[in-house]
Amino acid sequence: MNWWAENTDPAKYQKRVDTKPFKFIASQYGEDDSIIEIGCGAGVWADNHKFYGKKGMYKGTDVTPEYVEESWKQHPEFQWEVADANWLSDADKTWDIGLAIHAIEYTMGYEKPVLELCRVAKKKVILCFWVGFTDNEDNAIRGLNAEGGMQYSIYSRKLFNSFLDSIEGWNVTVREQNVMDGERLYNYFWILEAK
Numbered sequence: 001m002n003w004w005a006e007n008t009d010p011a012k013y014q015k016r017v018d019t020k021p022f023k024f025i026a027s028q029y030g031e032d033d034s035i036i037e038i039g040c041g042a043g044v045w046a047d048n049h050k051f052y053g054k055k056g057m058y059k060g061t062d063v064t065p066e067y068v069e070e071s072w073k074q075h076p077e078f079q080w081e082v083a084d085a086n087w088l089s090d091a092d093k094t095w096d097i098g099l100a101i102h103a104i105e106y107t108m109g110y111e112k113p114v115l116e117l118c119r120v121a122k123k124k125v126i127l128c129f130w131v132g133f134t135d136n137e138d139n140a141i142r143g144l145n146a147e148g149g150m151q152y153s154i155y156s157r158k159l160f161n162s163f164l165d166s167i168e169g170w171n172v173t174v175r176e177q178n179v180m181d182g183e184r185l186y187n188y189f190w191i192l193e194a195k
């Protein structure tokens with residue numbers, strides 16, 4: 001059991017459809033593009049993928065089996081898999097688009113999850129963070145609650161940018177663009193496009 005399974009009810013997971021940051025994500029890929037998401041939670045992007053009329057296949061992956069199970073129930077038309085974002089099972093260049101929404105904050109380091117998305121995606125990798133970045137040059141791991149039960153990371157923008165710039169075959173086209181959302185204020189985007 002992980003923090004998410006122990007402390008949240010997947011069936012009551014906070015649904016968000018058609019928010020400003022989600023409009024932005026939807027505007028970033030074509031109607032027929034296929035898409036894989038890491039840390040998908042209980043189907044929030046699947047709701048939006050449908051809402052925005054996307055026709056391409058969607059696959060949601062998450063390390064928490066309870067979320068994946070709930071997502072299957074809600075969206076049997078899509079693919080779902082229990083997977084750690086550090087090790088995706090997909091072959092190279094299987095999907096047009098790779099997506100992470102409020103997920104890489106929890107993976108205890110961004111390198112592997114971002115490299116995995118760049119490995120399995122062909123066209124674009126869309127990264128959305130809600131935890132702000134810092135000007136410190138260290139990547140800090142912070143506990144969210146007193147017990148340190150759920151850990152999230154605050155990353156150094158300098159280290160993150162130089163890491164993204166070092167990924168072979170990809171260009172960073174959007175850097176730390178904040179798309180405000182009334183409900184969840186912080187949504188910082190980074191987008192990589194295949195060269």
Ligand SMILES: C[S@@+](CC[C@H](N)C(=O)[O-])C[C@H]1O[C@@H](n2cnc3c(N)ncnc32)[C@H](O)[C@@H]1O
Pocket residue numbers: 004038039040041042044061062063064067083084085086100101102103106107
């Ligand atoms: C804040 S929730 C975001 C969920 C969803 N993307 C959304 O925006 O509603 C963070 C998610 O990351 C997942 N997660 C945490 N560590 C992970 C890992 N190593 N690999 C894959 N998913 C992970 C959790 O299970 C949880 O569903």
